Amino acid sequence: MTVAxxxxxxxxxxxxxxxxxxxxxxxIRELSITAxxxxxxxxxxxxxxxxxxxxxxxxxxxxxxxILLKAGQGQYEFPIxxxxxxxxxxxxxxxxxxxxxxxxxxxxxxRKAYFPRWILVASSMTSALLTFTINTALVLVVTFALxxxxxxxxxxxxxxxxxxxxxxxxxxxxxxSSLFVFxxxxxxxxxxxxxxxFYGSAVVIPFQTVWDHSKKLAYLAGVNPIAQIITDLRxxxxxxxxxxxxxxxxxxLEVVPILLTIGIFLLGFAxxxxxxxxxxxSL
Amino acid sequence: MKPVVEVSNLxxxxxxxxxxxxxLKYRVTHWRSASRYRDLIALHDxxxxxxxxxxxxxxxxxxxxxSTLLKILCRIYEADSGYARVNGEFSAFLELxxxxxxxxxxxxxxxxxxxxxxxxxxxxxxxxxxxxxFAELEDFAEQKLKNFSSGMQVRLAFSVAxxxxxxxxxxxxxxxxxxxxxxxxxFDTFSRxxxxxxxxxxxxxxxxxxxxxxxxxxxxxxxxxxxxxxxxEVTSTYHRxxxxxxxxxxxxxxxxxxxxxxxxxxxxxxxxxxVSLLDAGxxxxxxxxxxxxxxxxxxxxAHSDVGDFVCGLAIxxxxxxxxxxxxxxxxxxxxTSHSPGESISIRYAIESxxxxxxxxxxxxxxxxxTGSHRYDFADPAASFHINNMGGHIGIVExxxxxxxxxxxxxxxGAITQTAG
Numbered sequence: 001m002t003v004a005x006x007x008x009x010x011x012x013x014x015x016x017x018x019x020x021x022x023x024x025x026x027x028i029r030e031l032s033i034t035a036x037x038x039x040x041x042x043x044x045x046x047x048x049x050x051x052x053x054x055x056x057x058x059x060x061x062x063x064x065x066x067i068l069l070k071a072g073q074g075q076y077e078f079p080i081x082x083x084x085x086x087x088x089x090x091x092x093x094x095x096x097x098x099x100x101x102x103x104x105x106x107x108x109x110x111r112k113a114y115f116p117r118w119i120l121v122a123s124s125m126t127s128a129l130l131t132f133t134i135n136t137a138l139v140l141v142v143t144f145a146l147x148x149x150x151x152x153x154x155x156x157x158x159x160x161x162x163x164x165x166x167x168x169x170x171x172x173x174x175x176x177s178s179l180f181v182f183x184x185x186x187x188x189x190x191x192x193x194x195x196x197x198f199y200g201s202a203v204v205i206p207f208q209t210v211w212d213h214s215k216k217l218a219y220l221a222g223v224n225p226i227a228q229i230i231t232d233l234r235x236x237x238x239x240x241x242x243x244x245x246x247x248x249x250x251x252x253l254e255v256v257p258i259l260l261t262i263g264i265f266l267l268g269f270a271x272x273x274x275x276x277x278x279x280x281x282s283l
Numbered sequence: 284m285k286p287v288v289e290v291s292n293l294x295x296x297x298x299x300x301x302x303x304x305x306x307l308k309y310r311v312t313h314w315r316s317a318s319r320y321r322d323l324i325a326l327h328d329x330x331x332x333x334x335x336x337x338x339x340x341x342x343x344x345x346x347x348x349x350s351t352l353l354k355i356l357c358r359i360y361e362a363d364s365g366y367a368r369v370n371g372e373f374s375a376f377l378e379l380x381x382x383x384x385x386x387x388x389x390x391x392x393x394x395x396x397x398x399x400x401x402x403x404x405x406x407x408x409x410x411x412x413x414x415x416x417f418a419e420l421e422d423f424a425e426q427k428l429k430n431f432s433s434g435m436q437v438r439l440a441f442s443v444a445x446x447x448x449x450x451x452x453x454x455x456x457x458x459x460x461x462x463x464x465x466x467x468x469x470f471d472t473f474s475r476x477x478x479x480x481x482x483x484x485x486x487x488x489x490x491x492x493x494x495x496x497x498x499x500x501x502x503x504x505x506x507x508x509x510x511x512x513x514x515x516e517v518t519s520t521y522h523r524x525x526x527x528x529x530x531x532x533x534x535x536x537x538x539x540x541x542x543x544x545x546x547x548x549x550x551x552x553x554x555x556x557x558v559s560l561l562d563a564g565x566x567x568x569x570x571x572x573x574x575x576x577x578x579x580x581x582x583x584x585a586h587s588d589v590g591d592f593v594c595g596l597a598i599x600x601x602x603x604x605x606x607x608x609x610x611x612x613x614x615x616x617x618x619t620s621h622s623p624g625e626s627i628s629i630r631y632a633i634e635s636x637x638x639x640x641x642x643x644x645x646x647x648x649x650x651x652x653t654g655s656h657r658y659d660f661a662d663p664a665a666s667f668h669i670n671n672m673g674g675h676i677g678i679v680e681x682x683x684x685x686x687x688x689x690x691x692x693x694x695x696g697a698i699t700q701t702a703g
Contacts, residue, residue, distance in 0.1 A: 008416040009468060010475065013448030016372060016401040023401045030398035034384060034391070041386050112381045113399055114358045277361035280354070281297065 024119055031123035035098075036130050054090070054135045058142075061086050065204045075206045076242040080148055084237055085203045085230045087135045088162075092169060092226060093194055095128035099173030100190060104181050107283035117276050121173045125166075150239045157236045161229050164261055168225050171265030174272040181275070181282050201226040206234075211249055222250040225264075228257035285370050287451050287482040288333035288356065292365030295326040295351055295506075325351040327506040328365060335450075336480040340487065340497035340514060342521055344601065347503040349486045353377065353455050356484065371450030374400055378455070380440035385429035389420060392428050393443055400447040410446065418442040419465070433674065438465055445472055452476065452483045456671065466672070488641060489671055490518045491570040522666055525601045525642060549657040552589050553620055553627075553649045556582045558664040560645075569667045573639055573680050579631040579665070581647060585620035592658065593650050594618055594629055600678060601642040612652060637680045640671035 017023055040046045062079050065071045072078025102124040103110065103117065110117065180186045200221050202210050207227065211218040221227045228246045235245040247254045298320040325348045333339050341349045354360045355367045357375040382399045383392045393414055397407045407414075415421045418438040428436060473496055476483060487493055493500050493514055500517035502510035502524070510520045559567045563576040571577050579596065595610030611618050611629075620627065644663035650656060675681075 008413075008419070009471060011413055011417040011442060011445055011472070013446055014402055014406050014410055015448045017403055017406070022403065026403040027398045027401075030395050030404070034387065034395055037391075038384065038386055109382055109399075111359065112377045114375060115399065115401075280359045 024116060027115060027119055028123045028126055031119070032126035032130065035123065035127040039127075050131065050134055051138065054087075054131075054138055057090070058083055058086060058139075061204065071205045071209070075208065077148055077238055078206065080143055080238055081206060081234045081243065082204065083139050083143070084233050087132065087139055088165060088230055088233060089198065089201075089203045089226070090135060091128060091132040092165065093198075094131060095125050095169045096172050096176060096190065096194070098124040098128055099169075099177045100180050100187055101177075102173070103177045103279055104184075104283065110279050110283055117279060118174070118272065121170075121177050121272070124177075125169060125173055128169075129166075151237070152240065154236050154240050158233055161233050161236070164225070164258065165229050167265050168229075168261045171261070171268035174268030175264070178272045178275040178279075181279055197224065197226055200224060201230060203230060207231045207246070207249060208244065219250055219253065222246060223253060223256040223260070225257040225261045228254065284335060286332035286334045287337075287370055288331075288339075288484065289368045289370070290332070290352075290356075290366070291330045292328045293326055293330070293352070293355065293362050293367050294324070294328050294364045295348075295355060295360065296363050297323045297325055299323055325506055326355075326362075329503075329506070329508050330365075331501060331508065331511065333451075333482060333484060335482050337499060338477055338481075338483045338485070338497050340485050340493035340500040340517075341503060342487065342490065342493055342500055342517070343503035344525075348506040349503050350455060352503070353453055353484070353486050356453055369451055372401075373451040373453055374444075374447040374449040375453040376444045376455065377453075379437055379444055383428060383436070383440060386427060388425050388427055389415070389431070389439055390424045392439065396440070396443040397446060400443070402447055407446075414439075414442050414446065417468070434465075441465075441469060450482060452481060454483065455486045456488065489668060490521060490642065491668055491670070494518050525644060525663075525666060549649065549659040551659055552585070552587045552656075553592060553658040554584045554586060555647055555649060555659045555661050555664065556584050556626075558582075558645070558647060558661065560665050560667050569665075570670055571636055571667055572670050573637075573672060573675075574635050577633045577636050577667070579633075579645065579647075581629045581631075581664075583627040583629065583649065585625040585627060586623055587620075588622050588625075589620050589651065589658070591617060591619050591652055593652055593654075595648045595650070596631060596664070597646045597648075598638075599644050599646065601644065606638070606643070606678065610648075636669065637682070638669050639675055639678055639680055640669050641678065642666065642668050 017026075040049055043049060045052070061082055066079050066082055072081060075081065099121055102120045106120050109120070176186060176190060198204075201224060202221060203226075207218070207222070207230075210221055222231075231244075231246040231249075234243045246257075299322075329348075329352070341352065343349050351360060352367075353375075354377070355362050356369060357373070357377065359377075380396070382396055384395065387395065390411065393411055394404055394407055398404075411424075412421075415424050418435075418441070420435060420439055423431070423435065428439075431439070477496055485493070485497065497514040499512065500510075500514045501508050502517050502521050504524065509524075510517045559580045560569060560571075561578040561580055562568050562571065565578075567580075581594070583594075593610050593612045595608065595612075597608035598606045600606055618627065618629065644666045646660070646662045647664035648660045649658040651658070
């Protein structure tokens with residue numbers, strides 16, 4: 001046991017770190033750790049849920065789409081393709097849903113304390129990123145155990161696709177979180193858009209199936225960033241020789257989803273910056 | 284040397300929508316009708332500087348714009364025109380415990396609250412034992428905040444709030460929180476800041492505290508600075524303003540003590556010479572605590588023998604609202620003047636003040652038993668402040684008691700729980 005030697009009548013302040021970057025990073029970390037902790041406090045199993053939930057989700061998806069509906073018949077390692085897509089998709093929906101409420105749900109903080117407002121959006125994404133990391137680790141362990149992992153040097157490209165996903169999510173998060181303060185209908189609209197994106201991005205079916213069904217439909221789906229990211233992740237992570245990339249389907253049009261991602265990010269950034277001064281008065 | 288705070292022609296307008304439309308359907312169906320607004324100018328082109336080392340107080344009635352000013356200084360609101368610049372780092376206590384989460388432990392909340400102030404986990408780790416010692420919560424570091432009493436929460440919040448060392452401190456009415464012994468610690472902290480020459484902007488209703496700590500006080504009214512100077516001068520201007528305000532409010536209210544003619548103060552057949560407020564120890568003061576004793580000590584001089592007369596008093600809030608009133612007649616007390624030149628002293632003792640924090644005024648009236656002849660009317664006869672102890676809100680201390688009864692499912696055996 002330590003003996004307190006300080007005078008409990010005086011509490012001297014601590015100078016802040018000079019680096020604003022370090023301070024912001026620290027705040028993002030504290031806020032996202034808190035959000036993650038709060039999700040699991042009070043439940044008997046606690047953090048075990050963060051592992052059990054995705055395992056159940058994977059199991060159900062595999063059962064329904066791969067075994068019952070036979071969605072990926074004739075496709076190389078379809079169960080693994082499904083896992084890769086589900087992990088990316090879960091990250092996307094969790095992050096955007098969290099972000100919707102990142103500003104509107106923090107009225108108290110915004111009205112009573114000053115810190116850069118984008119930190120709320122960044123930390124809501126970071127807590128989704130935590131879940132994503134756990135899920136990715138689970139997928140790696142599962143596939144490695146089954147001996148179905150075929151990583152090559154090309155797999156490093158996955159980092160770029162994940163980065164693209166993060167940029168897309170950040171852009172949408174900035175856009176959704178700031179607009180939601182003023183238009184509460186956005187929550188319902190986004191649910192519908194998410195549903196359309198889920199089926200329009202070939203998450204639970206191979207992109208090949210869409211392509212075989214209708215070229216027109218495939219072009220339409222292919223230019224959306226989620227479909228492109230998922231298809232390309234499958235390509236580089238599973239087996240480049242046996243799983244086709246998005247470029248092999250839609251060719252040079254692949255620049256469209258990439259430009260869209262950058263465009264959404266810039267738009268989100270601009271809208272957020274424009275609306276930030278009005279948050280405190282509107283909440 | 285550059286001033287720490289520079290405010291120049293600062294203007295802030297709030298647009299209050301008369302009909303709030305945040306749903307898309309409303310926007311679509313009403314796209315043609317322009318949104319209707321009511322403009323509220325919270326700050327009218329105000330300018331002032333705060334040099335380094337100054338302890339500046341900001342006072343003014345509710346709605347005068349002082350909180351808006353603070354929020355613009357803290358970059359929570361944006362100015363419509365002009366600017367408010369802070370040269371250096373600032374930390375703001377607009378409310379204690381912002382960002383605290385009841386589901387987290389006290390220790391986790393220190394890290395979270397500290398991060399809101401710009402302190403990192405590493406910086407806080409070396410400080411955490413001191414924080415708990417100062418907050419007198421050493422044994423509760425691992426307890427969840429939701430299990431803390433409100434006093435404990437406030438002590439923890441205050442201890443975290445003073446952790447960041449910055450060039451400027453901006454504070455809104457957070458002075459003196461918790462129980463009496465912790466309050467003393469808070470005041471010690473403010474005295475230490477003053478000794479150390481910190482630059483502080485403090486908004487408060489507590490004129491006593493402003494006089495005690497501030498070098499200079501700004502008085503705001505309707506978004507304008509109406510007085511700026513040494514604390515004692517400005518607080519007395521404020522007292523006068525409160526009194527004028529109460530007087531103006533009185534004219535519109537058919538109250539017992541309303542004068543027939545506002546210009547006529549009475550015949551002075553009996554004159555109210557002096558009024559002072561005494562605390563439990565018999566000392567004259569204008570600051571009291573909720574639940575404390577207050578004695579109104581009045582000295583009268585009779586100029587003629589009017590016989591039996593009535594002495595009445597009323598307590599009003601700073602904005603003129605009548606809170607309480609009584610007189611000697613209603614309370615079956617006889618006061619008589621027998622001869623001219625007689626000096627009479629009357630005391631009205633309140634054992635336990637039921638009022639909560641704020642500024643109050645007392646009016647005293649001397650009149651005949653029928654109420655048709657007024658001898659003297661003092662408005663205000665005195666004014667006083669109830670110290671902010673934190674806790675209950677509103678004007679009146681209710682002295683209530685909670686009782687909670689719970690019944691569980693009958694099948695699992697009824698359990699009734701009562702707490703007083």
